[in-house]
Amino acid sequence: MNFNNLEKIGQKELDRQGKYKRRIFCCTSTACLSAGAGQVHTSLDQSVEACRCDEHEAEVVKTGCMGLCSSGPLVRVEEKEKDPILYGNITSELAQQLVSRHVPIGEIDDELEEGDQDLSVTPHDMLHYRASLKKAGKKSDLDKNIISLDHPFFSKQVKVVLNETGIVNPDKLEDYLAHGGYQALAHVLENMTPEEVCDEILESELRGRGGAGFPTGMKWNFVRKEGAEDKFVIVNGDEGDPGAYMDRTVMEDDPHRVLEGMIICAYAVGASAGYLYIRGEYPIAINRIRKAIRDARRRKILGKSVLGTDFMFNADVRIGAGAFVCGEETALIHSVEGKRGMPRMRPPYPSTSGLWEAPTVINNVETMANVPSIINNGADWYASIGTEKSKGTKVFALAGHLRNTGLIEVPMGITLREIVYEIGGGIPENRGFKAAQTGGPSGGCIPEEYLDSPVDYESLNKLGSIMGSGGLVIIDDTTKMPDFANYFMEFCVDESCGKCLPCRVGTVQIGKLLDKLIAGDGSQEDIEQLENLCETVKTTSLCGLGQSAPNPVLSTLKYFRNEYDELVQQAQTADSGLN
Amino acid sequence: MVELTIDGKKIQTNPGTTVLEAALANNIDIPRLCHHPELSVSGGCRLCIVNVDGYSNPTPSCGLTCQDGMAIETQNEELLKSRREIIDLFISEHPLDCVTCDKSGTCLLQKYAYEFDITKTSHEFEISKPIYQDDNPFFIRDHQYCILCGRCVRVCDEVVGAKAIDFAGRGFECHIATPFDDPLKDSTCVFCGNCIQVCPTAALTPVSRMGKGREWELDRLKTICGYCGVGCQIEYALKDGKIIYAQSTPDAPVNGEFLCTKGRFGWDFATAPERLTSPMLRRDVAYELGLTSENWELPQKSPLAVRKPKVEDSHIPIDWDTALDLAARKLSENVKEYGPDSIMGLASARCTNEENYIFQKFFRLGIGTNNLDHCARL
Numbered sequence: 023m024n025f026n027n028l029e030k031i032g033q034k035e036l037d038r039q040g041k042y043k044r045r046i047f048c049c050t051s052t053a054c055l056s057a058g059a060g061q062v063h064t065s066l067d068q069s070v071e072a073c074r075c076d077e078h079e080a081e082v083v084k085t086g087c088m089g090l091c092s093s094g095p096l097v098r099v100e101e102k103e104k105d106p107i108l109y110g111n112i113t114s115e116l117a118q119q120l121v122s123r124h125v126p127i128g129e130i131d132d133e134l135e136e137g138d139q140d141l142s143v144t145p146h147d148m149l150h151y152r153a154s155l156k157k158a159g160k161k162s163d164l165d166k167n168i169i170s171l172d173h174p175f176f177s178k179q180v181k182v183v184l185n186e187t188g189i190v191n192p193d194k195l196e197d198y199l200a201h202g203g204y205q206a207l208a209h210v211l212e213n214m215t216p217e218e219v220c221d222e223i224l225e226s227e228l229r230g231r232g233g234a235g236f237p238t239g240m241k242w243n244f245v246r247k248e249g250a251e252d253k254f255v256i257v258n259g260d261e262g263d264p265g266a267y268m269d270r271t272v273m274e275d276d277p278h279r280v281l282e283g284m285i286i287c288a289y290a291v292g293a294s295a296g297y298l299y300i301r302g303e304y305p306i307a308i309n310r311i312r313k314a315i316r317d318a319r320r321r322k323i324l325g326k327s328v329l330g331t332d333f334m335f336n337a338d339v340r341i342g343a344g345a346f347v348c349g350e351e352t353a354l355i356h357s358v359e360g361k362r363g364m365p366r367m368r369p370p371y372p373s374t375s376g377l378w379e380a381p382t383v384i385n386n387v388e389t390m391a392n393v394p395s396i397i398n399n400g401a402d403w404y405a406s407i408g409t410e411k412s413k414g415t416k417v418f419a420l421a422g423h424l425r426n427t428g429l430i431e432v433p434m435g436i437t438l439r440e441i442v443y444e445i446g447g448g449i450p451e452n453r454g455f456k457a458a459q460t461g462g463p464s465g466g467c468i469p470e471e472y473l474d475s476p477v478d479y480e481s482l483n484k485l486g487s488i489m490g491s492g493g494l495v496i497i498d499d500t501t502k503m504p505d506f507a508n509y510f511m512e513f514c515v516d517e518s519c520g521k522c523l524p525c526r527v528g529t530v531q532i533g534k535l536l537d538k539l540i541a542g543d544g545s546q547e548d549i550e551q552l553e554n555l556c557e558t559v560k561t562t563s564l565c566g567l568g569q570s571a572p573n574p575v576l577s578t579l580k581y582f583r584n585e586y587d588e589l590v591q592q593a594q595t596a597d598s599g600l601n
Numbered sequence: 602m603v604e605l606t607i608d609g610k611k612i613q614t615n616p617g618t619t620v621l622e623a624a625l626a627n628n629i630d631i632p633r634l635c636h637h638p639e640l641s642v643s644g645g646c647r648l649c650i651v652n653v654d655g656y657s658n659p660t661p662s663c664g665l666t667c668q669d670g671m672a673i674e675t676q677n678e679e680l681l682k683s684r685r686e687i688i689d690l691f692i693s694e695h696p697l698d699c700v701t702c703d704k705s706g707t708c709l710l711q712k713y714a715y716e717f718d719i720t721k722t723s724h725e726f727e728i729s730k731p732i733y734q735d736d737n738p739f740f741i742r743d744h745q746y747c748i749l750c751g752r753c754v755r756v757c758d759e760v761v762g763a764k765a766i767d768f769a770g771r772g773f774e775c776h777i778a779t780p781f782d783d784p785l786k787d788s789t790c791v792f793c794g795n796c797i798q799v800c801p802t803a804a805l806t807p808v809s810r811m812g813k814g815r816e817w818e819l820d821r822l823k824t825i826c827g828y829c830g831v832g833c834q835i836e837y838a839l840k841d842g843k844i845i846y847a848q849s850t851p852d853a854p855v856n857g858e859f860l861c862t863k864g865r866f867g868w869d870f871a872t873a874p875e876r877l878t879s880p881m882l883r884r885d886v887a888y889e890l891g892l893t894s895e896n897w898e899l900p901q902k903s904p905l906a907v908r909k910p911k912v913e914d915s916h917i918p919i920d921w922d923t924a925l926d927l928a929a930r931k932l933s934e935n936v937k938e939y940g941p942d943s944i945m946g947l948a949s950a951r952c953t954n955e956e957n958y959i960f961q962k963f964f965r966l967g968i969g970t971n972n973l974d975h976c977a978r979l
Contacts, residue, residue, distance in 0.1 A: 345771070362767060362768060364768065366644070367642060367644035367661065367664035369666070515772055515773060516771070516772060517771065517772065518771065518772035518773070518775075519768075519771055519772070519775070520749060520768060520770065520771055520772050520773075520774075520775025521643075521645045521749075521751070521768070521775075522644070522645045522646075522647055523645065523646055523647055523687055523690055523691060523748075523749075524647055524687065524690065525772075526749070526772055526773060526775060527690045527691070527693060527694055527729070527773070528690055529772070530727070530729075530772075530773045531690065531693060531724045531725065534724070534725050534727075551723070551724075554686070555686070555724075558683055558686040558687070558690075561658050561659060561683065562647045562650060562658075562659065562683050562686075562687065563647070564644055564645065564647065564661075569658070
């Protein structure tokens with residue numbers, strides 16, 4: 023065991039960070055980057071430089087998602103002995119003002135130094151901002167951008183998976199170590215047998231976060247008990263639900279946590295190689311995970327001798343080519359093998375015959391990211407969060423008609439009402455709530471009367487929806503449900519792989535019926551046919567994609583049947599008008 | 602042995618058998634399209650679904666391994682409804698051209714549409730793959746009839762090993778294609794035509810067969826392929842005594858259902874005018890024997906230099922008895938006069954092992970020489 027070295031590196035990084043009087047965190051997750059966080063980060067960096075202050079006055083840190091993506095780019099300032107301040111909607115210019123507000127300005131000569139002209143921010147600008155700040159009596163435009171951290175959006179959340187996102191620099195292994203990273207792995211390798219690890223996970227009652235909710239500990243035990251020489255671990259990062267980006271965020275903002283979970287899993291099941299399957303549309307996640315793997319290899323966290331023990335594990339990245347169906351485990355395995363990503367019949371399940379017919383654990387990114395916390399804090403701690411059958415927390419990508427949208431982590435069992443009206447801040451422009459759509463194209467719509475039902479696997483299933491990977495779209499009363507269902511059906515038509523008939527042709531025919539109804543040419547018989555067809559596709563499709571493809575239609579037919587009936591009535595009145 | 606019940610019938614079977622195999626072995630028929638006994642399991646057509654006690658959804662029996670104590674139901678109202686709906690969906694993208702279709706009578710989709718009494722789809726009809734490819738002289742790929750069972754892909758991969766075709770495109774646009782949809786001749790295709798053999802519909806049809814007659818009008822003739830010593834069994838389909846296509850049958854002892862490109866497509870010699878149908882005797886020898894009135898002179902030039910010699914000019918047809926008598930006489934004369942080693946035997950690889958054995962026996966014992974060779978001796 024040579025974890026002491028790593029601990030020392032972490033301590034050194036912690037000491038280094040402690041020397042700074044203030045640290046300015048700039049979110050560089052995809053959502054904020056697309057809102058301009060790249061320029062903001064450069065601007066922050068240059069502004070601090072332009073202040074000409076002592077080097078330990080301030081440090082600009084590239085970090086991960088802070089949650090409130092709708093207000094991106096987000097910047098958080100943490101000063102010693104002061105409460106942190108979160109700023110939203112920061113532009114490059116606001117970034118300069120922000121620095122001038124928080125960072126003291128050192129000696130600045132009247133004459134600019136050589137090279138200063140080339141900078142977008144000069145020390146003179148900083149002086150100027152400081153002067154205008156004084157003039158305004160410390161009141162500044164920036165005050166409007168401050169987001170209260172006491173807001174329910176933050177206070178209602180419980181962070182396990184997202185514990186370090188927004189705090190650590192995802193590109194720095196040292197930063198992760200400074201925040202207690204790889205301690206769980208060290209503990210597992212030193213003090214636990216593989217069996218104990220599996221039992222610990224089993225006791226924590228962690229369930230797969232990919233959507234189906236299979237007990238993770240049980241899955242690991244299946245693979246552990248297999249006698250095969252080669253075993254594999256696959257982390258499923260092929261997140262494809264429209265509007266969902268939980269796994270992307272975890273991979274982008276805390277790649278080492280995913281890696282740590284994966285190595286612990288490999289130790290527990292006896293695997294010596296693993297793959298992280300990441301969809302090609304996530305270039306930042308791919309780069310950061312790759313860097314994390316390189317760094318981990320350099321520090322002997324991966325390789326022939328993990329942390330100096332006999333345990334060997336290597337990880338590699340496989341990039342998806344943009345097929346939704348590759349999130350299905352058997353299709354994913356085919357894709358990793360270099361074949362066309364098409365699902366196959368189960369059994370045999372991957373735990374007996376998976377990648378190259380070897381026993382394989384496939385877990386979602388979020389599931390793996392839960393593992394280090396469970397090891398560090400114990401199974402009992404984890405099992406104390408959540409409901410009776412669904413333990414722990416769940417990350418949701420909150421989207422749709424809400425005041426606050428973004429990434430949230432909530433304990434299982436929280437009600438939809440809390441999510442919508444407290445965390446989400448309610449529906450804007452005082453419009454009414456219509457439905458909450460969970461689980462993306464495989465999920466269903468939950469109407470207002472069930473807003474108080476708890477969010478856990480069983481309750482959502484009972485309502486005709488699924489937990490899914492964590493997409494949560496809130497719809498207000500301006501949306502027509504048949505249109506909404508049609509959108510998801512179009513998605514499934516595009517993403518069907520073509521292997522089994524009900525999904526390949528059935529989804530197309532469901533789409534045609536919906537089009538017909540929406541165009542006002544439908545009849546009651548069409549609705550009945552739609553229901554029948556949905557039932558056939560649901561019961562006879564080969565994989566999860568097809569089996570759940572009719573869910574948006576079935577759940578809207580169940581709860582918003584009146585809207586479909588209205589479409590038919592409109593069609594009939596239009597007909598009689600013509601006659 | 603594994604014991605399970607299928608439709609209330611107690612069945613014992615070997616471990617590893619699928620429910621479909623067990624059912625078929627016990628005369629319980631389950632409809633199926635993508636399943637083929639010689640190929641791996643696909644599970645894509647969803648027609649062979651059965652109810653298993655304890656399973657929430659119906660499961661395809663083709664990929665379900667028999668387990669002790671399993672209780673299977675292959676027929677009930679719900680299953681029939683699902684199967685009917687599946688056939689209905691199949692024909693919502695498959696033109697019902699059965700009245701003119703060459704496959705009519707042996708088409709599996711037609712068979713099941715008939716069994717489920719479906720005359721037209723209850724859905725909106727749309728052809729998903731209006732592609733017609735006649736890029737090779739052997740067979741036509743008419744994708745509108747393709748039901749994407751994937752049998753051709755599997756036979757190409759698992760039996761032939763050519764891997765020339767695979768699924769391309771997604772969902773409704775999914776079709777069977779060569780890499781980059783290039784013509785078949787530019788792919789790794791060896792034109793063995795085993796894909797035609799396993800195709801359940803008219804998506805793959807031999808060119809020679811197009812428009813030549815209905816399946817039930819054809820005579821069948823089983824024979825052994827003469828191309829090599831393997832001895833594959835071929836079944837020729839004949840119309841008015843002429844071969845219109847060749848195929849194999851599952852009961853063929855050597856080759857099962859599969860043939861190579863020569864066996865499947867190389868049969869046009871059968872009716873070629875150049876084909877020899879009786880023994881021929883050189884005309885000058887026949888003249889000496891008094892079998893013909895016209896003499897003929899062996900050309901001075903090499904036979905290779907003579908352009909297209911006509912066999913009727915140089916030879917006359919004789920019956921087998923005369924031919925054999927003559928050969929026996931000439932051989933024994935030569936052995937007597939010049940000794941057994943003056944004669945050499947050359948055997949053909951197109952003969953069977955048994956024929957080659959008898960041939961060498963005849964030479965070693967009958968003639969008494971070891972001067973023997975074979976065209977496959979490399």
